[in-house]
Amino acid sequence: MADQYNSTETLTNPEKTRYSFFLGCVMPIKMPWAESAIMQTLPKFGVDLEYLKKATCCPRAGVWKSVDERVWLTLASYNLLQAEGDGRDVMASCNGCYVTLYEANKLLRENPEKLKEINGYLAETHTHYNASIRVRHLLEVLYEEVGVDRIKGESRKVPIRVALHPGCHMRIFEDGRLVRYFSELTCALVDEVVPYEDEQMCCGLQANLADRQFATYERAKKKFDALKALNIDALVIVCSGCYDQFERAVQILKKEIGYEFDLPIIHLAELLALSIGTSPDEFGMRYLRTAPVDSIIAKWESDRR
Amino acid sequence: MESVHFKTPDLDPAPLNTKIILHNPDRCTGCRQCMTACSFKNFNTYNYDLSLCKVIRGPDNEFVRIHCHHCSDPMCLAACPVSAISKDLETGIVSVDKMRCIGCKACTWACPISVPQMQRGLKAMTKCDLCGGDPSCIKVCSARAIELVSREDNR
Numbered sequence: 094m095a096d097q098y099n100s101t102e103t104l105t106n107p108e109k110t111r112y113s114f115f116l117g118c119v120m121p122i123k124m125p126w127a128e129s130a131i132m133q134t135l136p137k138f139g140v141d142l143e144y145l146k147k148a149t150c151c152p153r154a155g156v157w158k159s160v161d162e163r164v165w166l167t168l169a170s171y172n173l174l175q176a177e178g179d180g181r182d183v184m185a186s187c188n189g190c191y192v193t194l195y196e197a198n199k200l201l202r203e204n205p206e207k208l209k210e211i212n213g214y215l216a217e218t219h220t221h222y223n224a225s226i227r228v229r230h231l232l233e234v235l236y237e238e239v240g241v242d243r244i245k246g247e248s249r250k251v252p253i254r255v256a257l258h259p260g261c262h263m264r265i266f267e268d269g270r271l272v273r274y275f276s277e278l279t280c281a282l283v284d285e286v287v288p289y290e291d292e293q294m295c296c297g298l299q300a301n302l303a304d305r306q307f308a309t310y311e312r313a314k315k316k317f318d319a320l321k322a323l324n325i326d327a328l329v330i331v332c333s334g335c336y337d338q339f340e341r342a343v344q345i346l347k348k349e350i351g352y353e354f355d356l357p358i359i360h361l362a363e364l365l366a367l368s369i370g371t372s373p374d375e376f377g378m379r380y381l382r383t384a385p386v387d388s389i390i391a392k393w394e395s396d397r398r
Numbered sequence: 399m400e401s402v403h404f405k406t407p408d409l410d411p412a413p414l415n416t417k418i419i420l421h422n423p424d425r426c427t428g429c430r431q432c433m434t435a436c437s438f439k440n441f442n443t444y445n446y447d448l449s450l451c452k453v454i455r456g457p458d459n460e461f462v463r464i465h466c467h468h469c470s471d472p473m474c475l476a477a478c479p480v481s482a483i484s485k486d487l488e489t490g491i492v493s494v495d496k497m498r499c500i501g502c503k504a505c506t507w508a509c510p511i512s513v514p515q516m517q518r519g520l521k522a523m524t525k526c527d528l529c530g531g532d533p534s535c536i537k538v539c540s541a542r543a544i545e546l547v548s549r550e551d552n553r
Contacts, residue, residue, distance in 0.1 A: 155431045155538045159438040192540050261427040264541040290459070295429035302434050302444040312428070 110238050112184040112229065113145035113176035115194065119333035120187065123340055127333075127360035129376035131186060131231065134366045138239040138247075145183060147175050154193035155299060166207065167214045169197035174215070174222040186231040186362070187333035188262035189298075195228040195265070231331060231362070232263075236274040245281050248368035252396045253326035253389055254285040255359075258316070258339075260332040261295050275361070279329055282364040291319045298338035305345075313342030317354045326389055327357045329364065336360075343383045355384045367393050416490025418549045419451075419526075419533060421463035426543035428453055428461040432535035439534040440524075448518065450526040451535055463544065465535075466513045466526040468492045470549070474525075477508030482523075489531060490549065496522040 120128050135142050149168055157165035173194060176183045185191040201208045201224040212221055235244070257279060263271045280286050297312025320328055330336055339358055346352035366376055373379060373390045433449035441448045456462035468485070472492050475483040482498035483505060485491070494505075494514065499522040505514040506523070517524035526533075528546075536544050 155435070155540070158537050159435045159534055188540075261429045261431070262540040264425060264427065267542060293427050295427040297429075299429045299431045299434065303430070303437070303446045307430075307446070 110139075110234070111141040111181045112143070112234065113179060113181040114142050115145045115148060115151070115172060115176075115183050115185045115190055117185065117187040117190040117333050118150055119337045123381065124333060124336055124360060125381060126377045127186065127336075127362055130360065130362035130366040130371070130378075133371060133376055134362055134369065135234070135239075137369065138235075138243065140234060140238065141181075142184070143179070143181070145172065145176055148172050151185075151187075151190040151193040153189060154196055155189075156302070157193075163211070163214065165193065166197050166201065166211045169194050170201065170211050170215060170222040171218070171220065173198055173224075173226060173228070174220055177223060177226045182227040182229055184229050184231060184234055186331050186360075188230075188260045189332065189334040191228065191230045192262040192265055195230075198224060198226070198228045230271060232271050232274040232278065235278055235365075241277055241281050244278070244365070244368075248282065248365070249370075249396070250281075251283050251364055251367050251389070252392050253283050254287055254324075255279065255283050255327045255329045255364075256287050256289055256320055256323055256325050257292060258296065258328055258330050258332075258335055259292070260330070260335045261299075262332065262334075275331065279361060279364065282361075282368045283329075287323050287325050289319050289323055291316050296332075296335040296338040297342065298334050301338070308338070309342045309345050313339060314346055314352065317342070317346070317352075317356075320356055321354070325356065326392070327359045327386075329359055329361055331361050340383050357382060357384045357386045357389060359386065359389070370397070415488075416468065416549050417528065417531070417546050418468055418490070418552075419465055419528070419536065419544055420547045420552060421465070422543050422545075423456070423460045423462065425541050426453065426461040426463065427541050428455075429541070431538045431540070432463070432544060435534040435538045436526075439529060450513075450515070450524065461543075464511050464513065466492065467511075468526075468528070468549075473508040473510065474505035474514055477504040479504060489528075491528050491531070492525070493527045494523050494525055496520065496524070499523050 149171055152165060152168045154165055173183060183194055208224055215221060259272045259275055294316055295312055297308035300308035300312055343354050363378060378386055430453050432451055433446050434444045436450050437443060437445045437448040451465040453461055453463050468490050472485055475485060480498050480500055482495045501521045506512050514523045514525040536546055
């Protein structure tokens, strides 16, 4: 099982926390505010962060494990070796990217024969992966390395009420620690986190492969319906895959049945940036949204006056 | 013409190392990734109708997974008029011999949760065979809502 692999194991160089940020496919295209908030905010908490260069698709483990495991491991290794060459660990915010890179890394570290096979494929590109690095989630970096107490001490809560959408892949560990990190970090950054019945339910992204109607109406819309009844200011996510699905579902539902979902969907890093006083315009918060975030900004500005 | 006699194998006692898929609704997110993995493994396409497992909403709005439990004493096997269904006494896997199956659906009616289904284009029944012992569905479940466990250890 995945959690038998201790992602908090000792670093080769334990006093340094240096990361290559694996953006994934969605974030640079649809969530530039999240990318910018992460890149601006984490260094302020002492995290040494650079972009992972020459990145390819992660690729999606849920698809490629079924289709061809060798493709999954080769592409994932190609991403990981870029960070390894820079002497850095990999950090991902997207749950899907995290799971595919984490599980590929775990498998290759535990199975020398498999690593040898994959290096055979990588040799075609004159590259080699030693499987010597770690893969960490943004939540692990924030919770385990920065710490909730430090974040509380250096930030001021954004005066809003929110609900959470953790996403399926956040449940990779049996002890549910990533979901707990997400909840505790968000609680530290806003006035109130409101629970709801369908919080655990999938966004529907995976279902698009087989049935887009089901993905849109039986997953995304069901979640939207539950959220609209909560009288909250925003839905908080960290997963780019989930955002991709929600963003698409908002457009499809509006076009097909005139359904309006006007609740802003925001990234945890945006809350972190706002809470330490970063202006919304410094990370492009107003643009490329599924719904305007003006009400959140107004409450933040009012509180900062 | 020589007559053929089909015989139901003696299934008692159940072997001690058989594996079954156990579903935990408390962890399931209803993503149906298990269903897409199943349909791809068996039919090379992503099609919920072809998946040999199903994830649906239960009476309390929880996610319920319908899959073959590879019963110790399978009703499908007992109901089959042509002995097309067999249970491997070593692995516990219940499978359909599609060359023998006449597509009468007696197994579907006999199964308490109607697992066996008609294979599209073949006119023979099909059902989960645990992918021969290494189920594809379990590999893709990030939420760890399904796992392959020993039947005996989890009674």
